[in-house]
Amino acid sequence: MAIANAKQYLEQKLDKENFAKVSVLNNDKLFQFIADSIELTKPAKVFVSSDSAADVEYTRKQAVATGEEKALKIKGHTIHWDGMEDQGRDREVTKYMVPAGETLSKALNQMDRNAGLSEVKGLLAGSMQGRTMVVRFMTLGPNNSVFSIPCVECTDSFYVSHSLDLLYRRGYEEVKRLGAKAEFFAILHSSGKVDERMVSVEADKKRIYIDYSTDTVYSVNTQYAGNTVGLKKLALRLTIRKADREGWLAEHMFLSGVFGKGGRKTYLAGAFPSACGKTSTAMLPGETILGDDIAYFREINGKCMAVNAEAGIFGIIQNVTEKDDPAIWDVLTKEGEVIFSNVLEKEGKPYWLGMGIDIPADGENFSGQWTKGKKDAKGVEIPCAHKNARYAVTLSALKNCDPELNNPNGVELAGMMYGGRDAKSYVPCQQSFSWEHGVVSYGASLETETTFATVGKEGVPEINLMSIQDFVAISLGKYVKNNLDFGKKFKNAPLVFGVNYFLRDKDGKFCNGVRDKHVWVKWMELRVHGEAKCRVAPTGLIPCYEDLQKLFKEVLHKDYTQADYVSQFTIRIKENLEKIDRVVQYHKDNVAESPAEVFSVLAEQKKRLEEAGKKFGEFVSPFDLPEQK
Numbered sequence: 001m002a003i004a005n006a007k008q009y010l011e012q013k014l015d016k017e018n019f020a021k022v023s024v025l026n027n028d029k030l031f032q033f034i035a036d037s038i039e040l041t042k043p044a045k046v047f048v049s050s051d052s053a054a055d056v057e058y059t060r061k062q063a064v065a066t067g068e069e070k071a072l073k074i075k076g077h078t079i080h081w082d083g084m085e086d087q088g089r090d091r092e093v094t095k096y097m098v099p100a101g102e103t104l105s106k107a108l109n110q111m112d113r114n115a116g117l118s119e120v121k122g123l124l125a126g127s128m129q130g131r132t133m134v135v136r137f138m139t140l141g142p143n144n145s146v147f148s149i150p151c152v153e154c155t156d157s158f159y160v161s162h163s164l165d166l167l168y169r170r171g172y173e174e175v176k177r178l179g180a181k182a183e184f185f186a187i188l189h190s191s192g193k194v195d196e197r198m199v200s201v202e203a204d205k206k207r208i209y210i211d212y213s214t215d216t217v218y219s220v221n222t223q224y225a226g227n228t229v230g231l232k233k234l235a236l237r238l239t240i241r242k243a244d245r246e247g248w249l250a251e252h253m254f255l256s257g258v259f260g261k262g263g264r265k266t267y268l269a270g271a272f273p274s275a276c277g278k279t280s281t282a283m284l285p286g287e288t289i290l291g292d293d294i295a296y297f298r299e300i301n302g303k304c305m306a307v308n309a310e311a312g313i314f315g316i317i318q319n320v321t322e323k324d325d326p327a328i329w330d331v332l333t334k335e336g337e338v339i340f341s342n343v344l345e346k347e348g349k350p351y352w353l354g355m356g357i358d359i360p361a362d363g364e365n366f367s368g369q370w371t372k373g374k375k376d377a378k379g380v381e382i383p384c385a386h387k388n389a390r391y392a393v394t395l396s397a398l399k400n401c402d403p404e405l406n407n408p409n410g411v412e413l414a415g416m417m418y419g420g421r422d423a424k425s426y427v428p429c430q431q432s433f434s435w436e437h438g439v440v441s442y443g444a445s446l447e448t449e450t451t452f453a454t455v456g457k458e459g460v461p462e463i464n465l466m467s468i469q470d471f472v473a474i475s476l477g478k479y480v481k482n483n484l485d486f487g488k489k490f491k492n493a494p495l496v497f498g499v500n501y502f503l504r505d506k507d508g509k510f511c512n513g514v515r516d517k518h519v520w521v522k523w524m525e526l527r528v529h530g531e532a533k534c535r536v537a538p539t540g541l542i543p544c545y546e547d548l549q550k551l552f553k554e555v556l557h558k559d560y561t562q563a564d565y566v567s568q569f570t571i572r573i574k575e576n577l578e579k580i581d582r583v584v585q586y587h588k589d590n591v592a593e594s595p596a597e598v599f600s601v602l603a604e605q606k607k608r609l610e611e612a613g614k615k616f617g618e619f620v621s622p623f624d625l626p627e628q629k
């Protein structure tokens, strides 16, 4: 039930100072959301945070004072732990609340809106008793820009509030500027019952419900940032609907500036499912990072302009080493604000899997006090740190942060790539024949394996449209169509590439090293400028051996042999035909209103594969494929 006079209610509930901060925002919808949230969750206190340094500092201090974070040795570094069953995004309990009479595609997790609201509000009722509610205003996209979207989050977690500071742009002043006009996304989060380590304990009552009809998200009994920092994937779902209404795109993509001849910089974007390569590609040494997770694209004056929705990184820390990831290593080992989550802590130092140094045999981790060999309730050994352990840092702390990060006009996008964990079919790197071909055969056909970034079984093959399927809150077919239509707005649409870092050889070994992606990206840069040739394969345009040999030498100081090229770029006809069958079936079964282009583009690809198979056999060597004139 909505509070009748929201502003008056806030005046009663908030102290003078906090009420003053809210009331100047002059937005009735905002008053209503905050008043309803207070009435529902019953916090002992409400703290309204402005953008001021003092308010931001208060969050930082409280995160440690409440015990949600613990200070580490290096100044500015803290650590936070999530519960044993709260170590990733939880797909099962994340649902769209669909009003009566509407439906979403079958592949999307959904429920009746009324039932959802009553369930989640029931769980949130009284959940903040004895605690403080923090009210935060942040923006998605640069401020003062056609891209910016104001957001408000009410949470009883200072860790969540602190994460918002590191990952997003402050938006109190922006909301004030917009006043009654501000159309914002709203998030209500409560950690629910916590134990003495301040960790949510009622994992069975974890719910993340998205009410897209009012642009509101409810999250309860969880702390993992992917489930609670509302501006991340929760708001992305609302943004996709907004973008659909307004004719632009919100994508699960990194953005990076890649350097080329004469110091020129070319912006590339890339979509990969969680834990499949966005941050690692955006962090390539020597290039710039503009974003690593969520990008917005708009057509402006005939150009494709892109911004990062976020301003920080919530990145996977496993396998981050000094040698392979110098830029992030630098930030993780010097003074400055960093929140580590779900790593091992001993004597004020953080340790994670694959960090390239010896790990202590005991310490504190997500399971509590830990010693090597400790087992969980099911008798499975608990690793020192979780595979999905992460760090949160602000992008501007990075030496390789792109200077255009906050440019309200964005940067011009020259190309984009799609990639997933595809062990069997696609070659490591190829360019599409056209925008449509790329969107359909790399994006809408993206196959991957589930990873540790979501709760549940790892390594299960699945189709994940454009890497964004978990977050699409409109019909999947409409989403694909919006992407197809977007490219038609341009005389020269961005080039579309397909990458596959996870192709395996017949012995099951990866065909490529983790640094090889740098070569693919440099090849794309050359393609954008018309400076590299290619061969025409049935699935796309693939690099020529000589160009790769040169790039491997220049970028990685490695000798690239013809045998490497053949093993990586051989077209596997049978695997690719089977892939098409799976994708077509998937679209028929799950994607209501898949555009006709999806089926025609795949039918043409099938024909090209069959013809090549007839001519060259099941495995087509790249040397047999013609060079493009």
Ligand code: GTP
Residues within 6 Å of the ligand: 272, 273, 274, 275, 276, 277, 278, 279, 280, 281, 292, 293, 314, 315, 316, 318, 319, 453, 501, 502, 510, 512, 513, 514, 515, 516, 517
């Ligand atoms: P989210 O932050 O969850 O959205 O994931 P992400 O797409 O940013 O993934 P990220 O780049 O952090 O990579 C995730 C995992 O993939 C890490 O464990 C990496 O070690 C691994 N990885 C990245 N690139 C490669 C590669 O080229 N080859 C192999 N085999 N593994 C890779």
Ligand code: MN
Residues within 6 Å of the ligand: 278, 279, 280, 292, 293, 314, 315, 316
């Ligand atoms: Mn990432």
